[in-house]
Amino acid sequence: MKALHVVTLHTPTHEFGGPTRVALNLCRGLRAQGEQAALVALGDGFPPGGLPRRVEGVPARLFAARHVLPRFEVSGITSPGLLTAAPRLVRSADVVHVHLMRDLVTLPVAMMAARMGRPLVLQTHGMIDPTRNRVAQAVDVLGLRRVLRRADAVLHLTPAERELTAAVVAPHRTGPAYRLVNGVTPQPMRPARPEGGPPTVLYCARVQEGKRPQDFVAALPTVLERHPDARFVLAGPDTGALVGELLALARRMGVGHALEYVGALDHADVIERLRSADVYVLPSIQDAFSVSVLESLSVGLPVVVTRTSGLAPDVAAAGAGRVVDNAPGDPDNGRRVGRAVLDLLDPAANAAASQAAWRLARDSFTLDAVVSTLRGVYAAVRERVSAAPVRRPPRQPSGRRPARVP
Structure with missing residues (x-):
């Protein structure tokens, strides 16, 4: 076929x-x-x-x-x-x-x-x-x-x-x-983070308004208050021309040192970033069924997603991460995301959510x-x-051969 x-x-x-x-x-x-x-x-x-x-x-x-x-x-x-x-x-x-x-x-x-x-x-x-x-x-x-x-x-x-x-x-x-x-293709379980190492929180998707990367950045102060060595990595093409504003927002909040923008990544680099992170955050209000969230689950990376995400019920039921409310313009969005990240940086909670995420991807989304x-x-x-007699194939134009599917 x-x-x-x-x-x-x-x-x-x-x-x-x-x-x-x-x-x-x-x-x-x-x-x-x-x-x-x-x-x-x-x-x-x-x-x-x-x-x-x-x-x-x-x-x-x-x-x-x-x-x-x-x-x-x-x-x-x-x-x-x-x-x-x-x-x-x-x-x-x-x-x-x-x-x-x-x-x-x-x-x-x-x-x-x-x-x-x-x-x-x-x-x-x-x-x-x-x-x-x-x-x-x-x-x-x-x-x-x-x-x-x-x-x-x-x-x-x-x-x-x-x-x-x-x-x-x-x-x-x-x-x-x-x-x-x-x-998604099943992946090996990511390695456990070395005890005492600085945690990494990752956003890896297009940087545009509907995906709410500003709420990812706004979560920094809440997380850094408890984990001052945490690193936030922002990855993905800047299709909304927002990166400059996001970096400036982090500087205004006094947390610019903890945020790194690494640009667009190829697929192999995406998987490697997911495997080396501790929590994946996508505060999007427009994704029906995010592939980046599925890829996070596939390596056993706990996720923070919004309640409007099509994957939110599966994540919540499996215990594969945290689900947060997120409304455009709500000043508490960042704090909610930050508190969810803190929950998942607890070693026991992270280990449990990691196993649940990996099983969810394997059992339901291969x-x-x-x-x-x-x-x-x-x-x-x-x-x-x-079986439909009214749908007849069109006549072939004379002298022309059809192109073949590559």
């Missing part, structure tokens, strides 16, 4: 974060289980002529990004080359799996696949919900609602995401809904299990399409 995964963007510093990481993980997992899977995306930030043909072992067709609507950031980039090649790539795939957002890449490809009658799976990553933005509303009318209704499967991470996506097309219904959680579920969805989708 040939599965074509279409995602908006890949960069050397992984600035697009979760959707691209999930797409790569799923492609790699599918290939490990004997399927053919490839990635199609825009590439940005690479040297001229330097677009890779494989990403972390996954065959990839990357097309140079053009920033045609800069004010819309990632939603305003596209590639004429990708859109020209897309019909042939779609035609050659057995399943077209689109990591959908309101943009000029994934939405046009999804519309093509639906129009051509190809088996279409949409995965929304918590990015498709009702909006008051007029431009986004126009996008919904012009195509988004149509592809959500015509899709052969619409994947959601949580029941809340399914309801929000359904509200976009109401009073109509989306295509058949399936739950697919994110998964990539192999997720990919097996996805293959079942693909089988149902292909059966549904083959």
Whole structure:
């Protein structure tokens, strides 16, 4: 089976974060289980002529990004080359799996696949919900609602995401809904921190407003009062241009010496940072099912997450970390995060949460299990399409051979 995964963007510093990481993980997992899977995306930030043909072992067709609507950031980039090649790539795939957002890449490809009658799976990553933005509303009318209704499967991470996506097309219904959680490759348990060594608290995600890195920084005074030697490490691409403000905030609070920004990391460095930390903090109010939190759990690193996180119930039930309330503008956010970190720096609590985190990832969120579920969805989708007489494959244009999935 040939599965074509279409995602908006890949960069050397992984600035697009979760959707691209999930797409790569799923492609790699599918290939490990004997399927053919490839990635199609825009590439940005690479040297001229330097677009890779494989990403972390996954065959990839990357097309140079053009920033045609800069004010819309990632939603305003596209590639004429990708859109020209897309019909042939779609035609050659057995399943077209689109990591959908309101943009000029994934939405046009999804519309093509639906129009051509190809088996279409949409995965929304918590990015498709009702909006008051007029431009986004126009996008919904012009195509988004149509592809959500015509899709052969619409994947959601949580029941809340399914309801929000359904509200976009109401009073109509989306295509058949399936739950697919994110998964990670099992990792060895991280080593215990040497007794008496300085603790390390880690944030490793895109540095942008919705992930609330300012609440990570605001937790420093609370933690340093009890652990004056603690180190706070801020890692990830500065997609919100916030790092300068965060470092200045730490200096104003008199704790700048304890905060280090290490920039964007490749995946191997991310895992190494997780293995060497004592607590992972992600105070995000926008993540439906954070891959970075899952990767933390996979190495046995206790986590501090917000109650709105899709993983919060699992973390709380397993005892794999702490769950905190976090509302934008609440001056107590930092203190709440700091108190949760202090709880997990207690040696006995840290050891218990570490074991619980590692077991949770192994028992509930392995990539192999997720990919097996996805293959079942693909089988149902292909059966549904083959049984539908109205969905005929389009005629091949004369004189042209279809592009092959890489």
